[in-house]
Amino acid sequence: MPYQTVKGTYDLLPDQMIRFNMVAQLFRHYLDLYGYSEIRTPVFEYTGVFQKENDTSDMVTKEMYTFSPNGKDSLTLRPEGTAGVIRSFVENKMYGSEDMPVKLGYIEEMFRHERPQKGRQRQFTQMGIECIGDKDPLIDAEVIAFGYFYIRILGLTSIKVLLNSLGDNESRLRYKEELKQYFAEYKDELCTDCQNRLDKNPLRILDCKIDRDKDFVRNAPKMKLTDESAEYFAKVRHYLDLMEIPYEVDDRLVRGLDYYTDTVFEVVSTNEASGSQATIFGGGRYDNLVKEMGGPDISGIGFAIGVERLLILAEAEDIFDYEKGIDCYVINLNKDPDYALNVAEQLRSNSFMTEMDYYGRSLKAQFKSSDRKKARFVIIIGEDEVKDNTVTLKDTLTKAQETVKKEELADRLDQLMEDYYE
DSSP states (O other): OOOOOOTTOOOOOHHHHHHHHHHHHHHHHHHHHTTOEEOOOOSEEEGGGTOOTTOOOHIIIIIOOEEOTTSSOOEEEOOOSHHHHHHHHHHTTGGGOSSOSEEEEEEEEEEOOSOOBTTBOSEEEEEEEEEESOOOHHHHHHHHHHHHHHHHHHTOOSEEEEEEEOOOHHHHHHHHHHHHHHHHTTGGGSOHHHHHHHHHOGGGGGGOTTTTTSHHHHTSOOOOOOHHHHHHHHHHHHHHHHTTOOOEEOTTOOOSSTTOEEEEEEEEEOSGGGTTOOEEEEEEEESSHHHHTTSOSOOEEEEEEEHHHHHHHHHHTTOOOOOOOOSEEEEEOSSOOHHHHHHHHHHHHTTOOEEEOSSOOOHHHHHHHHHHTTOSEEEEEOHHHHHHTEEEEEETTTOOEEEEEGGGHHHHHHHHHHHHHO
């Protein structure tokens, strides 16, 4: 019986890799536009990097791949990007930079043990950014703008921005106590997870997939921000308005990780193809995470985009109209491939994507192969071409055909391409 992929994993086949690389390339372009530097962290870390005291998130309590290779150290496959980036930020003393904030971006594999479904796998890729060092509503708005405009330029149009504030430490602690008292009356009606969350982090009850639509959850008290937090949140919205980024304030948005403070946000798809997995990307500000990792008392903000879900939505909105083709296909009609190989390598050394026939097939079969590979030019080599040190060059767009000296071939191809696109 042949082997198959492990449940929750998948292959990225060549056609899919083209799309994957397109979204990744555009993301890296946006890293440059907004002044971010790319970072790569290890695929596994000490478990404590991800697991914090009293953390009630599903990711930490249910979904992490944790192992102990020596029976002593507890290690975990990376389930999300922020914690590892902050660990690196602290360990490498990036907080000593004279030019704050430090802006870091990543494109990395993540691992979570959850029920696989469309757009949600156990091994998946996230692209994300972290802006660490200063706390300012202008930074919050710019981080949201990065993600929003990236998605729009990629081509997605059926989207909306959801925005909320979880308040500063004072606001949040006061709100947690208020929710504890409120939900205590309904404890028996809460799901098992939310009964555990009640004492540790009742905020998480507000977006529980099981309980969130129950009337008593819908009628829960709303967050009352301190004057300082309310002013901060108002400035974030002001800057988004200035950049003409539409948003909705959703006072039940708390996000899935427990370290968020103040601004939290999600960009969701309104396309029917998104199904139940509507979130394209989300994130928020974290005031305490750097300090908890052993660094100074400074704040950060970031977001992460799930690439698999993004590709599903991009395909649903039909934004991929790119078909990969090559520049040249070398047709060899001689038994000896030496001359054809020499021509092919000459073309490659001049940056022309070039394929050639390896099997000595018929002229008709080789032309069919060049068509399948969408070759712009066909280079035909027969006995006369080898004897005269030439090639026969055919332009598949104009259908023109000519004889060219081998050493002049690269220059002639450059000229033909330049003339065509003028």
